[in-house]
Amino acid sequence: MQPYELTLADAAEAIRTGRLSPVELVDSVLERIEQVQPRLGAYVSVTADRARHAARRAADEIAAAGARGPLHGIPAALKDLIDVAGTATSASSRVREGHRAPGDSTVAARLSAAGAVFVGKTHTHEFAYGLTTPQTANAWDRGRVAGGSSGGSAVAVAARAATFALGTDTGGSIRVPAALNGVVGLKPTYGLVPRHGVTSLSWSLDHVGPITRTVEDAALVLGALAGHDPRDPASVAAPPADHRPGPGTDLTGLRVGVPGNYYFDHVDPDVEASVRRAIARLAELGARLVDVEIPMTRYIRPTHWGLMVPEASAYHERTLRAVPELYSADVRVLLEAGELMTAGDHLRAQRARTLLRQAWLDMMDTVDVIAAPTVPITAVAAGQTAVTWHDGTVESVSDAYVRLSAPANVTGVPALTVPVGLDPQGLPIGMQLMGRPFGEAAVLRAGHAYERTGTAGGLTPAA
Amino acid sequence: MQPYELTLADAAEAIRTGRLSPVELVDSVLERIEQVQPRLGAYVSVTADRARHAARRAADEIAAAGARGPLHGIPAALKDLIDVAGTATSASSRVREGHRAPGDSTVAARLSAAGAVFVGKTHTHEFAYGLTTPQTANAWDRGRVAGGSSGGSAVAVAARAATFALGTDTGGSIRVPAALNGVVGLKPTYGLVPRHGVTSLSWSLDHVGPITRTVEDAALVLGALAGHDPRDPASVAAPPADHRPGPGTDLTGLRVGVPGNYYFDHVDPDVEASVRRAIARLAELGARLVDVEIPMTRYIRPTHWGLMVPEASAYHERTLRAVPELYSADVRVLLEAGELMTAGDHLRAQRARTLLRQAWLDMMDTVDVIAAPTVPITAVAAGQTAVTWHDGTVESVSDAYVRLSAPANVTGVPALTVPVGLDPQGLPIGMQLMGRPFGEAAVLRAGHAYERTGTAGGLTPAA
Numbered sequence: 001m002q003p004y005e006l007t008l009a010d011a012a013e014a015i016r017t018g019r020l021s022p023v024e025l026v027d028s029v030l031e032r033i034e035q036v037q038p039r040l041g042a043y044v045s046v047t048a049d050r051a052r053h054a055a056r057r058a059a060d061e062i063a064a065a066g067a068r069g070p071l072h073g074i075p076a077a078l079k080d081l082i083d084v085a086g087t088a089t090s091a092s093s094r095v096r097e098g099h100r101a102p103g104d105s106t107v108a109a110r111l112s113a114a115g116a117v118f119v120g121k122t123h124t125h126e127f128a129y130g131l132t133t134p135q136t137a138n139a140w141d142r143g144r145v146a147g148g149s150s151g152g153s154a155v156a157v158a159a160r161a162a163t164f165a166l167g168t169d170t171g172g173s174i175r176v177p178a179a180l181n182g183v184v185g186l187k188p189t190y191g192l193v194p195r196h197g198v199t200s201l202s203w204s205l206d207h208v209g210p211i212t213r214t215v216e217d218a219a220l221v222l223g224a225l226a227g228h229d230p231r232d233p234a235s236v237a238a239p240p241a242d243h244r245p246g247p248g249t250d251l252t253g254l255r256v257g258v259p260g261n262y263y264f265d266h267v268d269p270d271v272e273a274s275v276r277r278a279i280a281r282l283a284e285l286g287a288r289l290v291d292v293e294i295p296m297t298r299y300i301r302p303t304h305w306g307l308m309v310p311e312a313s314a315y316h317e318r319t320l321r322a323v324p325e326l327y328s329a330d331v332r333v334l335l336e337a338g339e340l341m342t343a344g345d346h347l348r349a350q351r352a353r354t355l356l357r358q359a360w361l362d363m364m365d366t367v368d369v370i371a372a373p374t375v376p377i378t379a380v381a382a383g384q385t386a387v388t389w390h391d392g393t394v395e396s397v398s399d400a401y402v403r404l405s406a407p408a409n410v411t412g413v414p415a416l417t418v419p420v421g422l423d424p425q426g427l428p429i430g431m432q433l434m435g436r437p438f439g440e441a442a443v444l445r446a447g448h449a450y451e452r453t454g455t456a457g458g459l460t461p462a463a
Numbered sequence: 464m465q466p467y468e469l470t471l472a473d474a475a476e477a478i479r480t481g482r483l484s485p486v487e488l489v490d491s492v493l494e495r496i497e498q499v500q501p502r503l504g505a506y507v508s509v510t511a512d513r514a515r516h517a518a519r520r521a522a523d524e525i526a527a528a529g530a531r532g533p534l535h536g537i538p539a540a541l542k543d544l545i546d547v548a549g550t551a552t553s554a555s556s557r558v559r560e561g562h563r564a565p566g567d568s569t570v571a572a573r574l575s576a577a578g579a580v581f582v583g584k585t586h587t588h589e590f591a592y593g594l595t596t597p598q599t600a601n602a603w604d605r606g607r608v609a610g611g612s613s614g615g616s617a618v619a620v621a622a623r624a625a626t627f628a629l630g631t632d633t634g635g636s637i638r639v640p641a642a643l644n645g646v647v648g649l650k651p652t653y654g655l656v657p658r659h660g661v662t663s664l665s666w667s668l669d670h671v672g673p674i675t676r677t678v679e680d681a682a683l684v685l686g687a688l689a690g691h692d693p694r695d696p697a698s699v700a701a702p703p704a705d706h707r708p709g710p711g712t713d714l715t716g717l718r719v720g721v722p723g724n725y726y727f728d729h730v731d732p733d734v735e736a737s738v739r740r741a742i743a744r745l746a747e748l749g750a751r752l753v754d755v756e757i758p759m760t761r762y763i764r765p766t767h768w769g770l771m772v773p774e775a776s777a778y779h780e781r782t783l784r785a786v787p788e789l790y791s792a793d794v795r796v797l798l799e800a801g802e803l804m805t806a807g808d809h810l811r812a813q814r815a816r817t818l819l820r821q822a823w824l825d826m827m828d829t830v831d832v833i834a835a836p837t838v839p840i841t842a843v844a845a846g847q848t849a850v851t852w853h854d855g856t857v858e859s860v861s862d863a864y865v866r867l868s869a870p871a872n873v874t875g876v877p878a879l880t881v882p883v884g885l886d887p888q889g890l891p892i893g894m895q896l897m898g899r900p901f902g903e904a905a906v907l908r909a910g911h912a913y914e915r916t917g918t919a920g921g922l923t924p925a926a
């Protein structure tokens with residue numbers, strides 16, 4: 001096994017016990033990037049020299065005083081919406097040509113302080129406003145979409161071209177590409193991880209979180225990211241928590257909600273079968289399955305759009321006037337349309353969100369976790385724009401990919417995706433586990449137990 | 464002295480010690496209402512039978528088990544935006560004809576539980592969307608405006624036709640009429656007093672609070688109103704506090720900010736002189752005066768309007784379509800204009816508010832209280848629509864009345880108005896004391912000390 005193949009937890013343990021040096025690990029990952037980047041296009045930029053330098057410093061620090069924690073010396077990739085001092089944050093857009101970040105984002109600073117080594121920046125759907133990330137190919141099938149908007153981060157982790165990565169999620173942008181590439185993605189509770197220094201798509205829905213190979217790895221990264229930062233107005237002062245799941249896989253006492261509506265409507269039969277098998281596994285591990293009904297479902301999409309679209313347009317107002325031709329056509333039309341929305345429609349969305357949040361809190365009084373598909377279909381062919389369902393309904397690919405993820409953005413609840421199998425075409429399927437606000441522990445516990453009793457370490461694409 | 468002339472604190476003490484019965488007090492106030500209502504028009508409706516019944520029950524309870532607290536048996540008036548189970552909430556509007564409140568508002572329920580006796584509902588500028596309250600006359604001069612929108616409540620208290628009253632405040636609607644009628648008004652910190660069951664003007668700016676004769680009385684009422692209610696999404700779980708100011712008047716240690724900009728610009732010289740004398744009094748009592756500069760002043764008005772106008776229109780959307788002719792012309796034009804605002808403009812206001820709040824918090828790090836005029840002019844003649852300033856600038860009366868109050872709505876900080884004298888026409892002048900969020904104690908302490916060393920019990924209009 002090459003160092004680049006190690007999970008974060010295993011690499012950290014190897015470093016801690018002196019069996020692996022950060023220099024070897026980073027060199028191995030950088031070689032792996034060179035190998036897969038031409039095929040997959042996960043990275044916008046690779047900072048090899050800087051990474052090797054940081055790895056040597058980490059090695060020296062660890063030799064002198066031991067590892068500061070599990071991220072010390074671990075190679076990480078950042079979605080290219082996340083500022084790192086002195087480097088460009090391209091947002092995968094021509095609009096950002098010549099950009100230079102004024103300083104570290106809070107998450108970059110926290111990962112650096114924890115000793116992580118940044119190997120590069122990964123592609124996003126332009127300004128995170130889309131679900132495919134066209135510059136990047138799916139890690140399992142080059143002819144299929146990476147998913148988005150954190151497509152580069154998910155593909156980098158799936159292809160073992162980063163030990164972990166960060167993504168952002170406004171309607172599913174961590175979970176969708178993680179599911180489509182067979183890796184783990186966590187959208188934390190709204191307000192738990194500060195967004196200072198991260199390019200916004202829609203500030204009332206934006207989240208930053210980890211994309212990793214295992215649930216345990218996601219918990220380790222979350223531990224370094226979480227915590228109050230007054231520079232993000234939505235950041236909350238949650239009590240510090242150890243998010244790392246315990247070693248056991250017994251789920252006795254855990255109540256897992258299984259939606260009777262919404263989450264299994266218009267879902268591919270292979271996806272549904274895999275997720276239902278995974279839910280049955282949770283029950284075998286001791287969880288009690290509870291039927292739940294998702295409230296106010298017809299409000300989810302208009303509320304999500306009614307919040308996101310005008311916030312995105314507000315963020316881009318100046319550049320949209322100054323250099324409209326530098327945006328991709330699909331993003332530009334969304335931004336321009338957003339400028340036409342009335343305050344009344346936006347307020348309706350804000351009010352509906354308040355009611356949706358309360359209705360979800362009420363529903364979640366009866367369960368600890370809700371289990372459901374992450375996306376209703378696996379990765380589509382690049383260029384495919386629509387899906388036709390068994391009843392003849394036609395849905396755009398973007399709408400299908402965002403449909404099951406958006407509720408956790410509107411309500412702010414934590415949501416994890418874990419790989420639960422492959423469809424007949426050999427493409428990964430993800431199960432979504434949602435919790436109560438700041439209920440990351442229950443979500444990670446369920447995901448970890450599932451993972452430990454199945455294909456531990458995640459699925460591996462034929463690379 | 465007649466019972467109706469007593470302050471809340473004095474009436475409560477008389478009741479507690481058996482020198483006064485709630486029945487006598489309520490009868491006295493009801494007689495006073497009959498006497499002044501034809502001239503002043505403070506009340507929409509007077510519930511004399513219900514009040515007498517409640518007073519008798521309070522008398523029985525007190526005879527049996529003593530008074531539950533300082534509000535037990537005390538006659539109160541509610542602005543007619545505040546629901547009381549089984550009665551109409553008219554909002555002083557023809558739109559509400561035939562209205563019947565589905566239940567008690569949180570504040571009505573809390574006052575009832577504290578033993579207060581409701582004598583009636585008072586006039587508001589229609590749906591709180593204005594600063595004059597045309598149905599009601601100023602308690603000091605029938606030819607002048609009551610101020611608004613809580614004009615009826617302020618006039619009722621000033622005319623001794625209620626021992627205390629509740630108002631609501633979205634841009635100054637408690638403080639403006641309180642100042643113009645020579646009484647005390649408190650807009651508490653945003654989120655401290657729940658708005659469940661209170662008709663909204665603009666939910667992100669609306670506050671409920673007391674209008675009283677003295678600062679001590681305001682503190683007593685606040686004690687009954689404050690506390691978390693999950694039915695108001697903005698209600699916060701603040702630690703319970705005793706808001707009643709101590710008996711002393713020593714202000715040693717209190718830092719009082721005196722604005723060098725904004726609050727004394729375009730202010731009538733008589734108003735300015737009175738307020739500066741009152742500030743000098745605070746210094747004589749031991750307070751340390753500190754120069755402060757109000758930040759981002761050019762954003763205050765557009766932020767306030769950018770939040771209020773579309774929220775008001777959203778609240779009235781259905782009735783504005785169904786029965787536009789039932790609104791007064793001045794309110795209808797505002798509601799209709801609000802429907803034309805874009806989501807972008809509303810978002811700009813929301814973002815500016817976030818920055819304004821932070822800038823105010825930074826400013827208030829250096830002081831405990833800010834002292835300033837409440838309104839730049841005293842009560843204008845009914846029908847007057849504009850003010851001309853010494854430099855030739857013309858300002859609408861509404862803009863003038865709201866100008867110095869709105870910052871505390873946009874930022875959510877607590878703001879108290881206390882009477883500080885009369886202008887040469889014999890009209891009351893108010894000083895505004897603003898504090899840090901949940902800093903009611905400092906504001907009430909300063910106001911109480913000022914009041915105790917001057918015209919204790921408030922000024923009395925020639926009735």
